[in-house]
Each structure stands twice: as C-alpha cells, then as structure tokens.
Amino acid sequence: MKKRIAIFASGSGSNAQKLMEHFKRSTDIEISLVLTNNADAYVLQRADNFEIPSHIFDKHEFYKTDEIIDLLKNLDIDFIVLAGFLWLIPKNLIEAYPGRIINIHPAILPKFGGKGMYGDNVHNAVIAAGETEGGITIHYVDENYDEGEYIYQARYKIDKNDNLEMVKFKGQQLEHLHYPRIVESIVKKIKK
Numbered sequence: 001m002k003k004r005i006a007i008f009a010s011g012s013g014s015n016a017q018k019l020m021e022h023f024k025r026s027t028d029i030e031i032s033l034v035l036t037n038n039a040d041a042y043v044l045q046r047a048d049n050f051e052i053p054s055h056i057f058d059k060h061e062f063y064k065t066d067e068i069i070d071l072l073k074n075l076d077i078d079f080i081v082l083a084g085f086l087w088l089i090p091k092n093l094i095e096a097y098p099g100r101i102i103n104i105h106p107a108i109l110p111k112f113g114g115k116g117m118y119g120d121n122v123h124n125a126v127i128a129a130g131e132t133e134g135g136i137t138i139h140y141v142d143e144n145y146d147e148g149e150y151i152y153q154a155r156y157k158i159d160k161n162d163n164l165e166m167v168k169f170k171g172q173q174l175e176h177l178h179y180p181r182i183v184e185s186i187v188k189k190i191k192k
Contacts (some may be wrong), residue, residue: 004032006077008085013043015083020050022180046083063064069096079187103142104179106171108135123167136174138182154184
C-alpha cells in the first residue's frame, strides 16, 4: 500500500511541482492531495496537470475546526509537506501528525527565519546583511515559524554582484534538487 503525502502551498508551487514529478512513477509513495489557502494559487493548476485532487480552505476552517484533519485522515494521508505555505500550522494539526510535517525554508536557519520571512523577504534580508552564502533548510514543523528540528541544510555562494533574481535562482536550484529526495527518505522510514 502506497504511503500518501499531502502538500500545503500558498502560491506558485514550484517545489510542489518537483515533488509531483518526483513521485509520479513511485511504486510506494504518492502525492494524494494539494491544499491551499489561496484560491488563485498557481499550485492548483499544477495539481490539476498531475490529476491530483486539491482543496481550498479559509482561516476559519484551518484554525477553528478539525475539518482539515478529518479530510487528511479520510484520505489516509501519512505525511504532510509544506511547499511555500505561509500560515502557521495550528496545534491540532501538529498533534494529529507528530513528526510527520516538514517544511523548506529559503535560508540557513536560524538566521532569516520567523514570521514574515518567506520568499523575496528572506532573499532581500540575506542580501542586505551582506552574506557571502545563502542556502536552504529542510526542517520539521512545530508551533512556531521556522523553529522545528533541522533535517537538512545546503549552501550556495553569493557573489558580490548577485542581485535578488540570482540569489533566488541559486536557492531554488537547491530546493528543487534536495527537497524531493529528503521527503522520500523520510517518508520511506515511517510506518504505515
């Protein structure tokens, strides 16, 4: 029986796309659901392209009810992957999936993490700080932004002439290379 992953995303979903591609032909793991808090998110089109069901939810459903947990349980979801999802994960969801929710952050944590630190905000902060290297952190999710236990970090060099687009590009290359592989290694170890 395949292990089933749900992806939470808020925007374009380039990491979600890489995960969908990676697991498309897997015999033991599948992307079973894409969830978003943004009805206009391009990740919905990506999910549709792979014929993966999706669900759009609002703050009330996410924070004030157990409807999302019920949906995940009804679909036998084993693991949750955040891929550009911007809301803090509520305690009830963390308790329903202990040690089974991971996220990717576009910097070497603990630097440049926390509320509001996502996407270009992170890259601009890294550039403004004069950092000579950037990177990614894959980590478990807890009740605080970007504070869960680290699973994997990778770095890239920032040249003094690198602009926002170049820094973002270098980071995304690492995300797309490592996230599917790390997700697979973790999901393979969990008990069904």
